[in-house]
Amino acid sequence: MEVLKIATAGSVDDGKSTLIGRILYDTNSLTDDKLEAIEKNSRSKGYDYLDFSLATDGLVAEREQGITIDVAHIYFSTNKRSYIIADTPGHIEYTRNMVTGASTSQASIILVDARNGVIEQTKRHFFINNLLRVKEIIVAVNKMDLVNFEEGRFNEIKDQIQQLVDSASYKNQNITFVPISALKGDNVVKKSENTTWYTGETLLEHLEKIENKDVYEEAQARFPVQTVIRPKTDEYHDFRGYAGKIYGGDLSVGDEVVILPSETKSKIKEIHFFNEQFQSAKRGSSVTITLEDNVNVSRGDMIVKANEIPNVSKSLNATICWMDNNPLKPLSKYYLQHGVNNVATKIESIDSILATDFSGETTEVSELNLNDIGKVQLKVNKPLFYDSYDENKGNGAFILIDSQTNTTAGVGFING
Amino acid sequence: MKNILENNALENEAIFIIHEVAAQFEKPVLLFSGGKDSITLVRLAQKAFYPAKIPFPLLHVDTGHNFPETIEFRDNLVEELGLELIVRNVQDNIDAGRVKEETGKYASRNMLQTETLLDAIEEFGFDACIGGARRDEEKARAKERIFSVRDDFGQWDEKNQRPEVFDMLNGRIDLGQNVRVFPISNWTELDVWSYIEKEGIEIPSIYFAHKRPVFERDGLIWSANDEYVYRENDELVYEKIVRFRTVGDMSCTAAVESNAFIIEDVVREIRESKISERGARIDDKRSEAAMEKRKQQGYF
Numbered sequence A: 001m002e003v004l005k006i007a008t009a010g011s012v013d014d015g016k017s018t019l020i021g022r023i024l025y026d027t028n029s030l031t032d033d034k035l036e037a038i039e040k041n042s043r044s045k046g047y048d049y050l051d052f053s054l055a056t057d058g059l060v061a062e063r064e065q066g067i068t069i070d071v072a073h074i075y076f077s078t079n080k081r082s083y084i085i086a087d088t089p090g091h092i093e094y095t096r097n098m099v100t101g102a103s104t105s106q107a108s109i110i111l112v113d114a115r116n117g118v119i120e121q122t123k124r125h126f127f128i129n130n131l132l133r134v135k136e137i138i139v140a141v142n143k144m145d146l147v148n149f150e151e152g153r154f155n156e157i158k159d160q161i162q163q164l165v166d167s168a169s170y171k172n173q174n175i176t177f178v179p180i181s182a183l184k185g186d187n188v189v190k191k192s193e194n195t196t197w198y199t200g201e202t203l204l205e206h207l208e209k210i211e212n213k214d215v216y217e218e219a220q221a222r223f224p225v226q227t228v229i230r231p232k233t234d235e236y237h238d239f240r241g242y243a244g245k246i247y248g249g250d251l252s253v254g255d256e257v258v259i260l261p262s263e264t265k266s267k268i269k270e271i272h273f274f275n276e277q278f279q280s281a282k283r284g285s286s287v288t289i290t291l292e293d294n295v296n297v298s299r300g301d302m303i304v305k306a307n308e309i310p311n312v313s314k315s316l317n318a319t320i321c322w323m324d325n326n327p328l329k330p331l332s333k334y335y336l337q338h339g340v341n342n343v344a345t346k347i348e349s350i351d352s353i354l355a356t357d358f359s360g361e362t363t364e365v366s367e368l369n370l371n372d373i374g375k376v377q378l379k380v381n382k383p384l385f386y387d388s389y390d391e392n393k394g395n396g397a398f399i400l401i402d403s404q405t406n407t408t409a410g411v412g413f414i415n416g
Numbered sequence B: 001m002k003n004i005l006e007n008n009a010l011e012n013e014a015i016f017i018i019h020e021v022a023a024q025f026e027k028p029v030l031l032f033s034g035g036k037d038s039i040t041l042v043r044l045a046q047k048a049f050y051p052a053k054i055p056f057p058l059l060h061v062d063t064g065h066n067f068p069e070t071i072e073f074r075d076n077l078v079e080e081l082g083l084e085l086i087v088r089n090v091q092d093n094i095d096a097g098r099v100k101e102e103t104g105k106y107a108s109r110n111m112l113q114t115e116t117l118l119d120a121i122e123e124f125g126f127d128a129c130i131g132g133a134r135r136d137e138e139k140a141r142a143k144e145r146i147f148s149v150r151d152d153f154g155q156w157d158e159k160n161q162r163p164e165v166f167d168m169l170n171g172r173i174d175l176g177q178n179v180r181v182f183p184i185s186n187w188t189e190l191d192v193w194s195y196i197e198k199e200g201i202e203i204p205s206i207y208f209a210h211k212r213p214v215f216e217r218d219g220l221i222w223s224a225n226d227e228y229v230y231r232e233n234d235e236l237v238y239e240k241i242v243r244f245r246t247v248g249d250m251s252c253t254a255a256v257e258s259n260a261f262i263i264e265d266v267v268r269e270i271r272e273s274k275i276s277e278r279g280a281r282i283d284d285k286r287s288e289a290a291m292e293k294r295k296q297q298g299y300f
């Protein structure tokens, strides 16, 4: 079954929960008992409409505050495929959740309140989606019913977004604008009669047409070894398989490969998936491979094609989004997890903080605080075999782990 | 040898996660309930390590009120795959007076499983427990991470979860902590059923339509079993063709009317069905926040 992952972003009250609830309702994804709960809750609050936002709000604390505070996952499907929505909150202090949601998404829906147009939050949402290189962006201009479904207002907002696009660094994004009313259902799943001037697709029609590409774009093949499979049975006495997931490109039997960091050469002998063998496997596949030669390979090593060697260095230049309450300071030490490989790292310097409204960067920075995005120089204790995030998403990102609390404190995108 | 491996995104993701568990933890365990989700997990783990055996044991927290079909199925599966099975009984904790059994109309041993699970984690020193929970099951679960850190008391702190970016999983923990791992987080009920169909995975017979003595309560159909399931005098027993959509504790798992005798029928039924799976679990109806409260206490 094909799955498309979508992230949603919007400021509080832009109507994100309502939109998701509306999509679930119009695609018949709400089960009777959930619908019943929504009807009951809406009635008890005295509404004369269905409050679809109740379909998504999860935790008790949130229900009390009436806002979404973390990443929630919502599932629905059409005849064509399944969808997973990572619902990420919009208020300023939760940049980290948006980064989290966008990191696994093939598309992002950015909500704009038609009355307010592009506000600082919208710029931030767009900035983060651009930083993470999310390929498909849908700008849903919501609450069109409150601006009389005016084409002029819609076009103004389009122009405002276009200005952001012009100053963005990643240029390969496909950006689509849809005028909607989440509350009334206009152009979400069903075409609206109130926007005769709009000739484009409804939100769902557009989603259905998005090509289902791996989040990790096509690039050179990288095979980070997760674990070594050694059956130690009579039948498989000498079997040494390397289990992992293929990023970037495909792998085939007979490919000449190099094992990093040892730089040993070998050839792919077999590609196993469960009790079958394959001639080749595509990126995204979790497989177990064996090599022609009896070489020493362990977890964290990376197998690449012999003519596609990544960069190697102990110094990195990265853009980091900070996700922890304890600020990131120069000279501090962390664990750095690059895919499935772990090294120790020291922060050499923090060079700048990027303004998420595209207004540039501030130098003279002493630390990165929660939700700051900045440029940082790092040193690692062992050479890292990496690609820039621009070239190869899978091999160009890492997380920083606080050695005291063990928490994931930040995410980094390696610059070229 | 086949030509090109067709990949299935959900399956790849689950296998990736299971590999991470084996690599990052000293003493993982797979929590096995005998239900379709944990049976699916076993298949995924089998695939992940083939041709080696699954390198960790299964743990079954037995409420003592399981459907006998489930237990029989469990024992056959373990035998066939040559797995290690650990069983810990809720009954033992009740007998020792450590937990108190609920009584009356809605009595269930579901809550009591938590204690037994935490005891087993401590007894064996498990640092990672793989479970079959899915985010589509319940609203509170929608926010659960794939690696979810629990403290010494099995508590889940939903406000202080580690961000999970891309597919990088951070399993670093302190002594006494453990991680609950959910490889099929992103699967829906239909995804699981379709997978069982496609893979030809065997499941306990109670998932298929069969004749059974039942009674009705609150508009739901309950298995009539005088030993385990409390029944009022006016709740009359009759026979009906039913099947179960989950195979939890007998006392809190409702049946649905069904003519789905084979897997293809079940998949079709799920595709067309309009009652969510947990709607058929009575203890969630007690309160909307039920799951969240139980999770904070360490329930799966």
Ligand SMILES: Nc1nc2c(ncn2[C@@H]2O[C@H](COP(=O)(O)OP(=O)(O)O)[C@@H](O)[C@H]2O)c(=O)[nH]1
Pocket (backbone or CB within 6 Å): A010, A011, A012, A013, A014, A015, A016, A017, A018, A019, A053, A142, A143, A144, A145, A146, A180, A181, A182, A183, A184
């Ligand atoms: N008139 C109108 N109101 C809307 C629309 N979408 C959402 N709302 C209302 O805006 C408020 C905030 O919506 P909600 O979905 O909770 O926003 P969230 O904070 O972004 O999740 C609620 O009162 C909704 O009923 C819309 O398209 N038109």
